[in-house]
Amino acid sequence: MKKTWWKESVVYQIYPRSFADSNGDGIGDLKGIISKLDYLKKLGVDVIWLSPVYKSPNDDNGYDISDYQDIMDEFGTMADWEELLAEVHNRGMKLIMDLVVNHSSDEHKWFIESKKSKDNPYRDYYIWRPGKDGREPNNWASAFSGSAWQYDETTDEYFLHLFSKKQPDLNWENPxxxxxxxxxxxxxxxxxxxxxxxxxxxxxxxxxxxxxxxxxxxxxxxxxxxxxxxxxxxxxxxxxxxxxxxxxxxxxxxxxxxxxxxxxxxxxxxxxxxxxxxxxxxxxxxxxxxxxxxxxxxxxxxxxxxxxxxxxxxxxxxxxxNSLYFNNHDQPRMVSRFGNDGKYRVESAKMLATLLHMMKGTPYIYQGEEMGMTNIRFENIEQYKDIETLNMYKEKREQGIPHEKIMESIYVKGRDNARTPVQWDDSEHAGFTTGTPWIEVNPNYKEINAKAVVEDKNSIFYYYQNLIRLRKQHEIIVYGGYDILLEENADIFSYVRTLGDEKLVVVCNFYDQEPTFHLPDDIRFTKSELIVCNYAATEGSVEEFTLKPYEARVYLLK
The missing domain is CATH 3.20.20.80 (Glycosidases)
Known part of the structure; x- marks a missing residue:
């Protein structure tokens, strides 16, 4: 396996709108990101992945791009972006950008030209078709509900949009x-x-x-x-x-x-x-x-x-x-979804991080994950901003499905769970903005915030910092082979990594029960060292021990 820097890296995803607001307009921006780079450097991440910051009418929060070579006004200027790149590089980190080229915005100059006439030079930059039997060219559904086709009167044809009708698909058949x-x-x-x-x-x-x-x-x-x-x-x-x-x-x-x-x-x-x-x-x-x-x-x-x-x-x-992730801007919060965001929020967040970061692949951390941010439960549908959620709600209400039932699905799976502002401290609006945030802050920010986790040496933040540090110290974490252990066990997710004479045994208790782990007899070693655990006091050798609720342990065997 060829060794490369990106295999050895840990990536941190920033969703700019919700990260940090520098100018009080309630919307995160590039200068806000610059102001928090030392926090990310302290965490230890190697790469920042920036969700779209390009010019956009913002129909799908920036994934509808009207100019690929300019910056959205709300986020700042190209000079701000260049400063961000320089500051990231100055700290020894790298920056990757989002590339959105399945579709553009319908406000992109290419599409504005494309819809003018059938013989426009830009016509074939997009996928246009005449209607069929008085309806759409085919029966495909948009990912955001309804038809994947939108009729345009100017040329009496439809264009394809697999997502929002403001996101027409680009025609890759056109060289x-x-x-x-x-x-x-x-x-x-x-x-x-x-x-x-x-x-x-x-x-x-x-x-x-x-x-x-x-x-x-x-x-x-x-x-x-x-x-x-x-x-x-x-x-x-x-x-x-x-x-x-x-x-x-x-x-x-x-x-x-x-x-x-x-x-x-x-x-x-x-x-x-x-x-x-x-x-x-x-x-x-x-x-x-x-x-x-x-x-x-x-x-x-x-x-x-x-x-x-x-x-x-x-x-x-x-x-x-492999890329390794449980969270991103489209997924609900990991600790609410796969862990326990109540009594065992800290323990289960650390356990899930252990499970993922010890696997083979490049781990991705989504903003707020390192402090254990949780899902949001807004009372009213009007408080939600995500186009996918709002379209789904409307469609299901039209089908007669009760409001309460739809809201339960949104509380668990809605994309806005990941998009509430990052909780920096316990001041108003969690220190995200001095203005009114574009989407409301999770009310639990008083307890769950960056200031609190940085001040607490036993916090989720320092646990992530340690996982990242271990990755740099132990080549086995990056390049070792993988084999599942205790495949039939209903409570424990365990596996072993192997590189040369070393083995890494990862043991994660997925629930609030207290199961006992038994190391399979065929794993031989002369000495063992516990290098990760999410509880302070641990008893028992690697051969056999009883796990506390949501406990995670990693042993290095030689």
């Missing part, structure tokens, strides 16, 4: 469009960024003809994902993109790829293929979803999580690379 994208990517790379996180990048190749998806009872529109996820030319497009951009720089790339399997991820991330360096997959964060999708709640089964994460660990073992 001129592809060259424009590569030119833009190189412009940022020449500015000195350290790579890209690529938004839904496995959607860019659509099946020729855009056929109807198999109909589903009671649904007018259905997901056509089999016609655009991992499409026919996807590997060709990604290889071309790599060759013309990132291959010429010492950078990292991570492709967000819904619906990707370990077998497909091997093809995407195999070093000799030159596509992306790692992928974000979603299987593990779909395990608590029922047959009707993310809003259809079901409890997570530990057996499913073990099988899934182990499958990815083994699946990419010697080919490709």
């Amino acid at each position: 001129t469009l592809r060259e424009e994208v590569y030119k833009m990517m190189n412009w940022w790379l020449d500015k000195g960024i350290d790579g890209f996180r690529m938004d839904v990048v496995n959607f860019i190749s659509k099946v020729e003809g855009l056929p109807d998806a198999p109909s589903e009872a009671g649904k007018k529109y259905v997901s056509g994902h089999e016609y655009f996820m991992n499409g026919p030319r996807i590997h060709e497009f990604l290889q071309e993109m790599h060759e013309k951009t990132t291959a010429n720089y010492d950078v990292m790339t991570v492709g967000e790829m819904p619906g990707v399997t370990p077998a497909e991820a091997r093809a995407y991330t195999a070093e000799e293929r030159g596509e992306v360096y790692m992928v974000f997959q979603f299987e593990h964060v779909d395990l608590d979803s029922g047959p009707d999708g993310k809003w259809d709640l079901r409890p997570l089964k530990l057996a499913d999580l073990k099988e899934n994460l182990s499958g990815w660990q083994k699946g990419l073992e010697n080919i490709g690379w």
Whole structure:
């Protein structure tokens, strides 16, 4: 396995709107991020991933870009961004940018031109089709509810939007469009960024003809994902993109790829293929979803999580690379979802961090995770801001589903759970802003905030700091092999990492019970050292011990 800096790194994701506000307008900004860089340096992260800061009408919080080479007014100026890059680099950290090229904003100059006429030079930058039998060109559903097609009177045709109708899909079949994208990517790379996180990048190749998806009872529109996820030319497009951009720089790339399997991820991330360096997959964060999708709640089964994460660990073992995450801007808060955000909030947050950071792959921390921020329960739907949540609520109310039932799904799965402002201290609005925040702060900020965790040596913050430090000290954490232990145990997620003569035994109690761990007899060693534990007093040797609720232990064996 080739050694690279991005395999050895820990990435911290910043969602700028909710991170830190420097000017009191209630919206996080670039100067706010600059003011908190020393906090991130203290935490020990190597790479900052910046969610979109480009010009945007903000229909989908910046993932609808109207100018790829300018900064959103609310976030600051290009000079502010250049200062941010310099300050990140001055502290020995790296900066990666979000790349959103499956779609643009409908306010992008390309789309404004594209819809003017059928023979406009920009027409084929997007996917236009005539209607069929007086309705949309096909029956695909948008990820944000309703049809994936929007009618435009000017030319009497429809354009495809897999997301919001203000996010028209770009036409990757057009080589001129592809060259424009590569030119833009190189412009940022020449500015000195350290790579890209690529938004839904496995959607860019659509099946020729855009056929109807198999109909589903009671649904007018259905997901056509089999016609655009991992499409026919996807590997060709990604290889071309790599060759013309990132291959010429010492950078990292991570492709967000819904619906990707370990077998497909091997093809995407195999070093000799030159596509992306790692992928974000979603299987593990779909395990608590029922047959009707993310809003259809079901409890997570530990057996499913073990099988899934182990499958990815083994699946990419010697080919490709995993990204490791439980949180991001689209997912609810990890400790509320997979842990216990009440009595055992601190212990379960540390346990989940241990489970993830000791696996093989590059760990990603989402802002606030390192202080144990939790989900939010707003009383009124009006307090929510996320387009996906609001569209879903409207659609389900129209179907007669009671408000209370829909709200339960939002409390568990809504994207705004991750988007409430970062809780910096116990002052008004959690120190996020001197103004009125764009979305309300979680009321638990008095207890859960950065000031409190930095002052408490036993806090989640210092636990993360230690996990990051250990990664730098022990090569086995980065490059060791992975094997599941106690596969049938209903309470404990345990695995062993192996590199040369060393072994790392990771033991995580997923619940508030007190199970006993027995080390399998075939694991031999002459000495053992407990290098991580989320409880102060621990008893028992590595061979056998009883775990406290949500306890995590890591032993280094030689």
